[in-house]
């Protein structure tokens with residue numbers, strides 16, 4: 097059966113494998129530039145703002161940004177990014193523009209740990225029909241996403257096709273925030289992102305069609321059971337998909353998680369759920385001794401055939417916190433790039449639709465039913481992914497008439513019909529997103545921006561509480 101794909105016109109993903117020019121650009125205006133010599137196994141750490149132009153060019157030697165190699169003499173725009181250009185053998189960089197912070201660092205033991213882990217995963221892949229299934233957990237800002245990206249990039253460089261599962265709704269992967277994405281990476285990624293983070297130009301086709309689910313809340317703890325149900329569905333579909341693709345199956349899965357799952361009070365309920373649904377066989381705990389010890393105790397005490405390896409790795413010295421203001425800008429940029437592409441190269445299509453022709457479900461804020469035995473707040477024992485609660489008042493969605501309050505919101509188009517049951521709507525993958533450009537209450541019309549000219553037919557539309565409205569997408 098063909099699996100649903102996701103429309104990503106703004107994200108540098110194309111339906112053909114025609115190679116494009118790599119994601120590079122020259123800085124717009126004359127910027128101060130300087131040369132930096134990096135010693136072997138050191139890195140250039142930077143925190144670049146969204147407004148100022150900031151880019152690097154590899155002049156000589158070899159360097160990579162979280163596993164993705166920099167090509168020599170190409171300028172990579174890094175504005176709005178925080179990260180590190182790392183070199184194993186030493187290199188010379190040209191740095192152009194101003195960053196909020198930048199320095200070269202020698203304390204990079206984390207890179208050796210990560211490459212050793214990569215070597216371990218490669219050994220597990222060699223000759224196996226089914227590759228390793230790795231879950232990366234840890235508190236916020238401990239380098240989880242950077243490590244997942246590095247492991248995936250190194251695997252691709254060795255001809256593998258790893259599947260990355262991204263379970264953090266705060267930040268999109270190949271999709272706007274509120275997306276939970278599973279994607280098999282088949283060719284090298286952008287130096288400066290997966291395809292949605294700040295990119296500076298057209299790109300090689302980096303991935304196959306991602307499978308995207310919609311979790312319109314900032315953290316899984318707002319709707320734990322909905323999150324678990326979506327994880328269950330995503331795991332089923334992802335694992336089925338791997339059965340059709342021997343290379344992807346052999347390459348294995350790497351799962352990135354939000355820091356909020358590191359929650360001893362819940363007895364790590366959601367981590368256990370992911371481990372069980374994806375049949376994880378290696379857990380990497382980053383930056384938390386306690387988490388490592390708790391998981392290690394639980395999983396290594398099992399019988400040898402059921403044992404799950406748990407590894408502890410330190411937080412990289414360069415990993416930094418990203419404050420609310422930064423994350424808000426990042427989300428706005430991800431939403432904008434979905435519709436307009438990097439460098440504003442796309443024109444979204446406008447659809448003006450009578451309100452009577454629309455069926456829109458509002459994903460209710462979790463706080464709105466806090467006093468009730470909520471859809472997302474039961475004990476683990478009560479958890480039933482097939483459960484639906486349309487008959488009670490504590491539903492996750494409610495049908496709403498379009499109103500001015502929707503202006504600027506993202507609307508997910510689900511792969512299910514508009515009159516589906518709540519659990520079906522919740523668990524359906526999504527075709528893509530619409531942006532509410534304008535609601536004309538007097539003329540009873542809503543104007544949407546969509547990446548495609550085609551209408552979406554009779555699909556359930558979901559207006560989430562997350563991310564926040566992007567007010568300035570159209571003027």
Ligand SMILES: Nc1ncnc2c1ncn2[C@@H]1O[C@H](COP(=O)(O)OP(=O)(O)OP(=O)(O)O)[C@@H](O)[C@H]1O
Nearest residue numbers: 178179180236237238239240241242355414415416
């Ligand atoms: N070695 C490094 N040098 C400089 N910056 C780094 C380094 N490692 C990670 N970072 C940056 O630190 C920030 C936090 O890292 P990352 O996103 O990988 O952590 P995380 O654990 O996934 O965080 P969260 O759980 O909040 O999503 C990111 O902006 C990342 O690019």
